[in-house]
Amino acid sequence: LVGERLSESMGHGVDEQLQAGHIVPTTSPWNTPVFVIQKKNNSWRLLHDLRKINEVIEDMGALQPGLPSPAMLPQTWTLIVIDLKDCFFTIPLAPQDAPRFAFSVPSINAMEPHSRYHWRVLPQGMKNSPTLCQQFVAAVLSPIRKYFDNVLIYHYMDDILIAAEQKETAEEALHQITRAASAAGLRIAEDKVQESPPWRYLGWRISDHQIRPQSLTLKTDIRTLNDLQKLLGTINWIRPSLGISTEELHPLFKLLEGDTSLTSSRKLTPPARAALGKVVDKLTTQTVHRRKQNYPVSLFVFYSSFQPYGLLAQWIPQDACPLIILEWVFLPHNFGKTVTTAIDMIAMVIQKGRERLMFLDGTEPNIIYLPLDTKQLTFLTHQSFVFQCALADYPGQISIHFPGHKIIQSFNSLSLLPLCHLSLTPIPDALTVFTDGSGRTGRAVVVWRNDEGHWESDIHVVTGSPQIVELSAVVRVFTRWPSAVNIITDSAYVAGLVSRLEHSFLKEVSNETLFALLWKLRWLLNRRIYPYFIQHVRSHTSLPG
Secondary structure, eight states: OOOHHHHHHHHHHHHHHHHHHHHEEOSOOOOEEEEEEEOTSEEEEEOOOHHHHHSSSOOOOSSSSSSGGGGOOOTEEEEEEEEETGGGGGSBBBBTTGGEEEEEEOOOGGGGGOOEEEESSTTOOOTTTHHHHHHHHHHHHHHHHEEEEEEEEEEEEHHHEEEEEEEHHHHHHHHHHHHHHHHHTOOOOOGGGOSSSSETTTEEEEEESHHHHHHHOOOOOOBBBHHHHHHHHHHHHHHHHHHHOOOHHHHHHHTSSOOOOTTTTTTOOOOHHHHHHHHHHHHHHHHHHHHHHHHEEEEEEOOOOSEEEEEEEEOOSSSSSSSEEEEEOOOOOOOOSSEEEHHHHHHHHHHHHHHHHHHHHOOOOOOOEOOOOOOOOOOHHHHHHHHHTTTTTOOSSSEEEOOOHHHHHHHHTTOOOOOOBBBBSTTOOEEEEEEEEEETTTTEEEEOOOTTSSOOOOEEOSSSSSHHHHHHHHHHHHHHHHHEEEESSSOHHHHHHHHHHHHHHEOSSSOOOHHHHHHHOOOOOOOSSOEEEEEEEESSSSSSO
């Protein structure tokens, strides 16, 4: 019964495509498998297995690296959303290429010769079909874009959005697009034309002023790594519009660690469930806005002890609602380096925010607000290479004075980048200590002169590499002396770590002993109130003295 049903379904599928003119009988020597799959409405869909064909086709690549953002649609502009019906099946294949997309339909028990057909239109499953579809539709829309230069036309695959300041202009653009599409053989789904709010476009629900995701159900029954990856993929898509920070998602990202098999077991921990609860809450409460026409966009950079983050927004003081939130800017959960400094991360947010606004609007931020004081800004401008690179060729204004808006003020009470207690020069009248370590014996040694001028030492044993032993010695220094201290270490590795670790982001490493020492050292440095100086000096040399 199942075999008869499948055979009958395939026959219906082939007849349907024949009547539509999408396939024709052929004598082509090319032949790849075809089968049917059942859709949610219990109907059957003809599917051509083109994997072997795709292996010999040159990949055209993606024409659109991302989705258009509805936040760039001016508030109160008239919108019209249209959908092209069966876009692939309305675009003809080149006649010389069509026979390569042939398939055979077998008969039961070989009662008759196989029937062979080839596609006349773009087949689903061919890797370049999406790109060719985009090119074809873009060519149809191109002259209309030029004619209506005051109209925004968003096009992604078979979804088209028209935005115009005047309703009449939007309707005229729709009329011209309909005519051009019909002339090119494209069909507009009349029952899917949207001319009034809320408009639904590319997963978003758009009103005259605000934007939120359409009804979205998150699968919270996590059993495997693949389930978790799908969940985080959905969250990553919506988080720039809902303000879901990397810190809030940290418990979920932690679950990605471990066995890399897609079917490996995963289970939500209590912190992960709490994080998911915050996401669900923001799905129902958070929105972003459509931009206000003729007002510039600024970049706000906020400091957090976990990671800095940014906000692309318009600040219009004279308006009743002066803050127009367009998009949030977050950094990845982990970086390539074990230690990423706070300055590095602030520079990343600046660079990412500038690049994102250039992508969205083709402009630079009007003002970049930074969580720094005057002294820090002056120092970074003159001394930090990464900070200088992040602001290279920036034509706008830099400000350390954030607007007095309740939402902005609520972000960590506008925490400034904490002062770093690392001194770049030796500290006068401070104790000087010397550290060394041996990977062979495991001894970590700290030596200093006491107030009477006598040498004292602190020796403990650590299991691990020479770097771990040297690091443990320096951790002992910061544990014993919260006061001002000068440290001379034999390890360039340790000196470099200490100079970068204060208020930094620490990536977890597989060596548990090393990570525990790094975590403790960062904890000690972040809580210091007195300065420290550290320098690397090679102690094992043949030089006298």
